Amino acid sequence: MSSTLLEAHHIGKHFGGVSALRDVSLTIRTGEIYGLIGPNGAGKTTFFNCLTGLYVPDRGDFGFDGQLLAANAPHQAAQRGIARTFQNIRLFGNMSARENIMVGRHLRTRAGVLGAVLRDTRTRAEETAIARRADELLAYVGIADRADHLAKHLPYGDQRRLEIARALATEPRLLCLDEPAAGMNATETAELRVLIEGIRADGTTVLLIEHDVKLVMGLCDRVAVLDYGEKICEDIPSVVQKDPAVIEAYLGGSPDA
Amino acid sequence: MKTWLSPRSTAGLIMIAGALLALPFLAASGGQAWVRILDFAILYVFLALGLNIVVGFAGLLDLGYIAFYGVGAYVYALLASPHFGLHWPIWAILPIGAFVACLFGMLLGAPTLKLRGDYLAIVTLGFGEIIRIFLNNLDAPVNITNGALGLNLIDPVRLGSLSLAGTSEWGALSLSGPQKYYFLLVTLAIVVVVINLRLQHSRIGRAWQAIREDEVAAKAIGINTRNIKLLAFAMGASFGGIAGGIFAAMQGFISPESFSLTESVMILAMVVLGGMGHIPGVIFGALLLAVLPEVLRYAVVPAQKALFGSVLIDPESLRMLVFGLALVLVMRFRPAGLWPSPERKRELAEVSE
Numbered sequence: 001m002s003s004t005l006l007e008a009h010h011i012g013k014h015f016g017g018v019s020a021l022r023d024v025s026l027t028i029r030t031g032e033i034y035g036l037i038g039p040n041g042a043g044k045t046t047f048f049n050c051l052t053g054l055y056v057p058d059r060g061d062f063g064f065d066g067q068l069l070a071a072n073a074p075h076q077a078a079q080r081g082i083a084r085t086f087q088n089i090r091l092f093g094n095m096s097a098r099e100n101i102m103v104g105r106h107l108r109t110r111a112g113v114l115g116a117v118l119r120d121t122r123t124r125a126e127e128t129a130i131a132r133r134a135d136e137l138l139a140y141v142g143i144a145d146r147a148d149h150l151a152k153h154l155p156y157g158d159q160r161r162l163e164i165a166r167a168l169a170t171e172p173r174l175l176c177l178d179e180p181a182a183g184m185n186a187t188e189t190a191e192l193r194v195l196i197e198g199i200r201a202d203g204t205t206v207l208l209i210e211h212d213v214k215l216v217m218g219l220c221d222r223v224a225v226l227d228y229g230e231k232i233c234e235d236i237p238s239v240v241q242k243d244p245a246v247i248e249a250y251l252g253g254s255p256d257a
Numbered sequence: 258m259k260t261w262l263s264p265r266s267t268a269g270l271i272m273i274a275g276a277l278l279a280l281p282f283l284a285a286s287g288g289q290a291w292v293r294i295l296d297f298a299i300l301y302v303f304l305a306l307g308l309n310i311v312v313g314f315a316g317l318l319d320l321g322y323i324a325f326y327g328v329g330a331y332v333y334a335l336l337a338s339p340h341f342g343l344h345w346p347i348w349a350i351l352p353i354g355a356f357v358a359c360l361f362g363m364l365l366g367a368p369t370l371k372l373r374g375d376y377l378a379i380v381t382l383g384f385g386e387i388i389r390i391f392l393n394n395l396d397a398p399v400n401i402t403n404g405a406l407g408l409n410l411i412d413p414v415r416l417g418s419l420s421l422a423g424t425s426e427w428g429a430l431s432l433s434g435p436q437k438y439y440f441l442l443v444t445l446a447i448v449v450v451v452i453n454l455r456l457q458h459s460r461i462g463r464a465w466q467a468i469r470e471d472e473v474a475a476k477a478i479g480i481n482t483r484n485i486k487l488l489a490f491a492m493g494a495s496f497g498g499i500a501g502g503i504f505a506a507m508q509g510f511i512s513p514e515s516f517s518l519t520e521s522v523m524i525l526a527m528v529v530l531g532g533m534g535h536i537p538g539v540i541f542g543a544l545l546l547a548v549l550p551e552v553l554r555y556a557v558v559p560a561q562k563a564l565f566g567s568v569l570i571d572p573e574s575l576r577m578l579v580f581g582l583a584l585v586l587v588m589r590f591r592p593a594g595l596w597p598s599p600e601r602k603r604e605l606a607e608v609s610e
Contacts, residue, residue, distance in 0.1 A: 052477055053476075054473065078479030083477075090474035091474070092466065095467070103467045103480070106460060106467075106480050111459060113488065115459070116460065116461050117455050166478060169478070
């Protein structure tokens, strides 16, 4: 349980004169739910984008499962087992829910042009397996009845679930969720919490960016706090909650005032 | 999963096959010119389906598609004409033409991988023009393409001992040159349609669609967008190359003039007008835009003579007028094309929930 899955070494990223990330190092252990919190603009999503290869960090690197992660290669990050969702949901809007997940299987399947044109037994078997897995995942996240709806016509909460299902289709070892509870009501958030706990129980490590402090504190094993691109705290939730630097970052003002 | 066709679609297929068999004979009753028009219509189907892979499936706007057609035509012409004294057989040239066009497709694709929409359109437009200008000027210092004069006396297609040029007779059955090309073209077009249909509903087809929808998300779930986009360019281009080869053989003469920007726009219009990404729609669009101008050409002059006693408007300029109007009307009233796929209709429909 305590082996290291992800190590971020001194990650730095700036846009023009703005330092979005400054020397951020953190370690995520296999099997845990790790929370990344911080005020708006603290650099949480930038960290995600660096990790998943959408941005190239200016400094530092990531070690994943004991090996260095190549920069600037999102599909390689996915190949290694890092899947993500987006803060502003990015589904394939004009494809059905099932097709969205089927695309997610791209990485773990092989059929090429020749297979597609000839439709040999192997390709057909693969297609059947892809469709079956898609249906399993739809049921897993609880939207089986929406399989044939276009993704863009799904209710908001279901879109979030579908995005998680699509990420799970890539068979990740680390699932990165970028504010999955944003815009959800209390019931939906509670359901989401059950889903995330289930994902962890099924063996996937979870990295969670979230604003809902209650959710993070209740769900995460450990939490890191970013403020102005710097990690100001990393510990178990109960300790983080009482950390003066964290309180200052969230509530403003200085402790001696 | 469906393993065999329903009786209804079997009946439909038999009817289509019957129509395809009868068509060249019906057309011939109006003169061989109509059979040639038919041949060109199928050639355009071929091209539109090739472009549909790039534009319809992968969502990459390509305004220089005709360049690949040109490359295929020149490959055929150079390898089967007195120009270099080469007379290779068709089964050797067409794959080479497809391969060379495919290389050019990747040549265009590689530098444009990061471009989308308008920017991509401008670069591809430039690429198409570059190819045409090259063809126009590659007659010095070494004469490769014979410049603006074009290449003449290109070998017709020969299948074994059968030449597709001129009339052949088998007992009571007599087939003219254009009729024989028709059957070759229809056979190839069916192959292309099947390839297209199967690609669309495959792992690759879904990846193309994903890139069209959201490239960042496609990357994030592990699609190698570079390779998948290059594949779209390469496949589209190789279909263009094959079409070009047959065009060269059928015409016997090619010059850079045949591969102008207007042609690229025309093929794109076929794809858009018919229904982007929907194969039956694209075929319909191609047939319509290829045949309609010819019908106009034959109908307009007599009609004007009957009405006004003289020809007031040149059919050629009228053609562009009708064309423009048709495009505007279609885009205004049927933005998904004349025959869109059911999914695309759904996309544009209002959400009723």
